Amino acid sequence: GASVYSASEFAAKEFPDLDVSIRGAVSIARRLQDPLAELVKIEPKAIGVGQYQHDVDQFKLARALDAKVEDCVNAVGVDVNTASAALLTRVSGLSSTIAQNIVVYRDANGAFRSRKELLKVPRLGDKTFEQCAGFLRIADGDQPLDASSVHPEAYPVVERILKQCGREVKQLIGDASLLRSLKAEQFIDETFGVPTVRDILKELEKPGRDPRPEFKAARFADGVEDIKDLREGMILEGVVSNVAAFGAFVDIGVHQDGLIHISALSDKYVKDPREVVKAGDIVKVKVLEVDVPRKRIALTRRLDDTAPAPRGDRDDRNASRGNAPRGGRDGGRDARGGGFNAARANTPPPMNNALAAAFAKAKKS
Incomplete structure (x- = not known):
């Protein structure tokens, strides 16, 4: 996988002055820091997904692998202020063009302070925002909920929870005992049912938690x-x-x-x-x-x-x-010039298992 990245157009843009071997070394080192963020820069097929990967329909394989990568990226979430264009492209609703526009806007205007600011990015409209906002994280921004997986559309549910508890967002986040004492049925409406409210309560316990197990x-x-x-x-x-x-x-x-x-x-x-x-x-x-x-x-x-x-x-x-060795009379088959036993004797012993x-x-x- 590292050799595929080092010879790619993406690597040439990232490190135009470095030798191919050095690019590969950088990629391997980055995988120790954040494997997902680095592996999305290459085609998933290049990682090696089994001995039969070249025997199946390549179009179907590529589509299935791309979908799995997108699922993984969305499940983990992406810090919009540090993510590369390659990683942003894997977020639901974002094309490679919009992902690049996000990076360009960030470089020109500084870090995003809220999810709403994403609407200022060229070609990122309301529909795209609706699809991607829940998977993009903004740490230490103006709105604490922007660092969680709670979608902006569900913020009114959180506001109802805050009103009942008499707490501020920062006070509520992480208070597991209080959140577990709340009943989801109290905060449902025509848009958000019990399962969604339960997910919101669970997310407020540990906002932005990484679902990946410990390495x-x-x-x-x-x-x-x-x-x-x-x-x-x-x-x-x-x-x-x-x-x-x-x-x-x-x-x-x-x-x-x-x-x-x-x-x-x-x-x-x-x-x-x-x-x-x-x-x-x-x-x-x-x-x-x-x-x-x-x-x-x-x-x-x-x-x-x-x-x-x-x-x-x-x-x-x-x-x-x-x-x-057993043979027939006068050596049997062995006497006639290397029969079964001779062939077996000349065959190297199999690896014991x-x-x-x-x-x-x-x-x-």
Whole structure:
């Protein structure tokens, strides 16, 4: 995603004098500050939304992703005094032209002091204002309610609440005990029903609250920075990077994702890995096997699973039991020049996974 942004026209306008690589670095740093505000600057498809994203109808995919991005932006809300044109464009009712006009007006006249001032922006009329006003926030403005998600059309409802409580807006906002004691039925009218009034009361408790959960990051183990640092039996924390039909890939901080086979995702039967994990989940895993030459890492979420015996130990055990390759008379198919057993012997052993370990455990019992 960062490379897509750095080569975009938007990035060229923001940083005309910076090299493409520096633009990408700035974008990555900004994502730590406010991911949503930065990610809206690129097409959502560029982020990577699954292994099959190129196999579906691209028009329908783009439309669905754009709608989801707009839903996220509207749910969080946008500070009109700090937002970029790219972020404002994602607000319901605002086109790219109007979003740019807002930025130009803000640069020329200073910060907006109220939502009503938005009506002075060129091409932002009453209908557009009606659509976008509830999603735009103005912190420390003339009207405290402008920092909340309460739409200006619903301000009369708040005024009725203030009249009954005998409070000022600033005194009412945040007073959870008082707000919860009020009955929504007392403030309804022909325009605003009980559900809307309840939403207003809830918003007044914590105006402008961010619906996004607290950001959590996986704690990668100290000293484990490369696949060569991994040891079987290690218990690590990682982040699910992708989910496929056969299992989940997990970033454990060694520049090579490990695989949790579907059979190792849970102690219970799992039909679809997506029922158990999703991209971004923080999980605790155990290292079952590491194949450094092939850069493969087998992981399990079942921390009681034991790592399979090394290849050499398995061969020694087979030899001690007297196991020998089976063939027909005079070596059977093997004698005729590399039949089934010879082909199997020349085939590299498959990567052991939790299913193989569980099967071996069941055989022993």
